[in-house]
Amino acid sequence: MGESILDFQLEQAIGLNVNRTAFLMTEEISRRFAASGYPLSAQDFGILFRLMKQGAMTQVEIVQLLMRDKTTITRRIDGLVKKGLVERKPCQEDRRCFRVALTTEGELALEVMIPLVRDFQQEVLSDIPDDEKAITIRTLKSISERLLKIR
Template structure:
């Protein structure tokens, strides 16, 4: 049995994810000056203004350092603001600025259209099955026990 990269689930998922992220960024950047992952960060914060950097990292599947850099970039662009939390000098809250709220208001319809276009050749049942399969793959990969370069 030979291993072919094109038959790897991880390779195929990554190829699709990278292509989607690149194309969505091409759609967002000219009008809004943000990339796909920055849009996702803003959207997450808009849905839960108590979300932490750690939670954002988990939701995006990124490490905290990468998310921290993204948040710093959004702060510099004036899309996020930060305020200290009373009684905890180490913690602070990040929230959307009005500029970010305006961007999201205009970008969300683009995101919806982009998503609809990507799914346009799939039936509702195919999409539901696809999401179930992805959830199963995600759960299995999170539960994998890897020790000394081997899978247990």
């Protein structure tokens, strides 16, 4: 017979630990963004960063890339538009869709935010050896790929 359900250790569950770590990291980086004059979430940063790296995208492309639901991304983009960090431009090939693009103000925000993220990661990970960081990233990517296959 298998293990008893009483033997299950929730504290050892990968999902719980990944979720807790992600929560703590996103809360702290959002606090640091706000302290530097940009009251934005980690999700907002993710959108801005992807737009910087990949250029203008449709909201559907952003949803797929960031693996978030359409409603959340629409709400986040609405907030970024109100703050002047992104703009919606009609798609040339289909006037019914819009492409989201960084504004100059969005680019300036990233010039402040990217060093904050880089410094924060260095601070949080400073005492973890590089090989352990690499193994952790590789393992998490492997788990993500497996989960995408079983969806």
